[in-house]
Amino acid sequence: MVELDLTEDELVAKNYMLKLWNLGGVEHCDTGKVSDIESILPPWYDAEKFKRGQKYFNENRFGMMNGCLFGLIALLCDPRGTRLLMHTEKSSTPKTAKKRYISTSLHMLYWYELDLTPGSKSWQSLNRIRKMHLNASNSATKHNIGFISQAELAMTTFGFLGFALLRPQFLGIEYGNREDREAFIHLWAVVDYMLGVRDEFNMCLFKLEIVEIICKIMLRYVFIPLLQFETVEFKIMVNAFLKGMSEFTPLNTYGTTMFLARRMAGIPGYQLDVDLKEENTLFKPIFTLEELLNLRDTYLSKPGYEYLRVIFLDDNVYLFDLEKCDECEEATEENIRRNSVTGIYRQLQTDVNGNNVKSDKTEEVLNILRKLMDAKSDEEIKVRKINDTNEWKSLLNDSNFSKLSFRDRLNTRLILRVIKNNQYSTGKSLNNCISKNIVYRMKKYMKSD
Secondary structure, eight states, X not given: OOOOOOOHHHHHHHHHHHHHHHTGGGSBSOOSOGGGOOOOOOTTOOHHHHHHHHHHHHHTHHHHHHHHHHHHHHHHTOHHHHHHHHHHTSSXXXXXXXXXXXXHHHHHHHHHHSOOOTTSHHHHHHHHHHHHHHHHHHHHHHTTSOOOBHHHHHHHHHHHHHHHHHOGGGTTOOOOOHHHHHHHHHHHHHHHXXXXXXXXXXXXXXXXXXXXXXXXXXXXXXXXXXTTOXXXXXXXXXXXXXXXTTTTOTTOXXXXXXXXXXXXXXXXXXXXXXXXXXXXXXXXXXXXHHHHHHHHHHHHTSTTOGGXXXXXXXXXXXXXXXXXXXXXXXXXXXXXXXXXXXXSOOOOOBOTTSOBOOOTTHHHHHHHHHHHHTOOTTEEEEEEEEOSHHHHHHTOOOGGGGGSOHHHHHHHHHHHHHHHHTTSHHHHHHHHHHHHHHHHHHHHHHHHO
């Protein structure tokens, strides 16, 4: 096995992720009857630190809420997660999505604003959501589409704090005070515990530096690849969400939101108004190829993870794109192997020595990729394999901005201007007022519904 040059913190983060994926992936989010679930505070709960985490959120409310928006988009990109959400039939139309995500937002604000004591709205909220997770998991198991695992619960945490920790400057979030950031992490450690995440899988129980590395690992190996895919189900879910919430966030069109989410993740081609000298979101390789292939083999046997035949769990990073073509040569085992299909996906599977492996299921792999990209018959899938951070940095630009419609380009510029203003006290105060007004209108909607 190839030895990697890792720091002590990186090694701790790596071992956590391997444990999360290997063991957390087979552990159910909860067991037993829903009626038996009872919330209790964790033994390591620190009330003062928890309150400081709440204060940090509320002082940066606008940036934090935007971080959650882009985190949600990243989570929805997971084909398996989207399949589970579609199964609930509670967020696939504008009407149902509006109710679901307003409810989710208000629940989250309970955690950030109210005292966490037995019987409080915050306490009841966490208890209710934990029961909802178990109900959804049991229903998914009954219909043979998998279950919600401890790993999925833990990785959902990225959607709430990942970008706030890794990209605070892109959100106008203050990040100079270490104690504030540690308190924010502690708050989420408590929330995860109350939602049923076991301590061994709770990423927020580590110190700040290790939590940041864990988030970087998730970004490189999971969310950067996922954010390049747009399945039919994903488009349905995201469009339903954006249309349902358009009363509150009218600038967030599909094109604008996807552009900004990919910009937040640092995917090349989306660096509009970004200082390229400072931009580098590609974290160094943290796993050996053998470790990654073992993980891939483990997950391929589980329902909903067929997409791992295509990418992920590889020591390279891949950029995917769709382009129109007049005549797309048919992809066969032979011409894929000799790379004669220009731009079409090549078989990426390799052995432990990095050699290409012939596959009898090439057509299946190609079909999976075309579904992930929602590729049409007149479109070819272009793939670029990247081996190091220097090559990654050389590709950073804003070329995809010109592909947006005029309206989406205008919306993107306006949103970036508002976010930039969040760096200044006057702009932050104004933006926080706007956020509070949106929350007020959400509460009013829920009362009238």
